[in-house]
Amino acid sequence: MKINVTDHRGAQHELEALPGWRVMEIIRDWDVPIKAECGGACSCATCHVYVSDEWLEHLPEMTGEEIDHLEQLATRRPNSRLSCQLLMSDELDGLDVIIAPDSMG
């Protein structure tokens, strides 16, 4: 199971992922710089990623909490998500994300 992550330099990383792990945790575990200040509590909006359009329909619904955080970001785009709210599963194998400028570590 893999995810593809584009970092602050524009470099692409193919990262080995584990089912049940949060995408944020996978990015952090492989030392790709991401702020993720609150550690996955959906409290800070510093694990903000842009998800490739073809993956959007496979993502879980956003909670009200996630929407509230994203709405405060000037960098929000239609494909914005908080990566701590995306749990890896077979359906997301190959997921493609770009770390948003406000969350680059």
Added chain:
Amino acid sequence: MHTGNVQTIESAQLHRTDAIIIGAGPCGLFAVFELGLLGLSTHLIDILDKPGGQCAELYPEKPIYDIPAWPVISGQDLTERLMQQIKPFSPVFHLGQLAESLVKTAEGQWRITTDAGTSIEAPVVVIAAGGGSFMPKKPLLEHLEAYENESVFYAVRKVEAYRGKHIVIAGGGDSALDWTLNLQPVAERITLVHHRDGFRAAPHSVARMKDLVSQGAIDFVVGKLNKLVGPAPKLTGVSVTTAEGEKIVPANRMLAFYGLTMKLGPVADFGLNLSENLIPVDTEKFETSVPGIFAIGDINHYPGKLKLILSGFHEAALMSQAAFQICRPGERLRFQYTTSSTQLQQRLKVA
């Protein structure tokens, strides 16, 4: 010395203690306990207006599962229990203040001065600043800085300063709602601006705010901040983009409450050989490259470091042993257990 301003008066009130702890999160609080058991007094400085650090600010209600003997505990409960545990040691809290400068005095003490002008001197400094200082997230507006500290603020220090003012309050969380309610009686007019008619705040605060709107006592505008109007630093209005188009809300003050983010802040300038925003320490005393200055918890780094609350607690205990040697030179430090030592039990006020 002139005593014409608050800063000077405050700095004239110099506090002395054994250890100054920067950061009142779980590790800073537990350091009070470990230092207290050894008979050392403490002052804490934290930029938040409450103890608990990230546990209180970022995830008060989230369950934590890896605190020994607590199968599950919330950030808020952990903070409250630590406060209860350190009560016998009567720590002094300087909350809502940023530790701004660190200097060594002629007497060889460390002196820390905060942005509120508080000065504290001690032989030992413990940096337990976690991910850094919580700083306000700012709205992205042109020329924002030019209005800051004159017309635009991110916190209320004195309610009186808002008497008779036309205030725009921006945000949709508890801070925005609470200050809308608290400032309403003193302000000339308050306009709350939020991007949607939905709030992330206590339902009773939202209900009270809506009551005030229906009574005509305050205004609520759904929209996004567009730009600040008026010759900086004097604000005369705030332009808001609403569904009906641009609207200028007359205002001479704006308070923006968009939550907090962590920044390392002045600790970066304390001369501690930071590496990637972390402070290198040894693993015997958790002392930095500067003798007498220790770093514990998430802000330190050493081979094998784990950013866990429980690691910070361990670091606090070992740091305290070394701090004792500095604060009480020549005195013998006896290793004692709280279960059996009368001296420790007296310090804990249970014997």
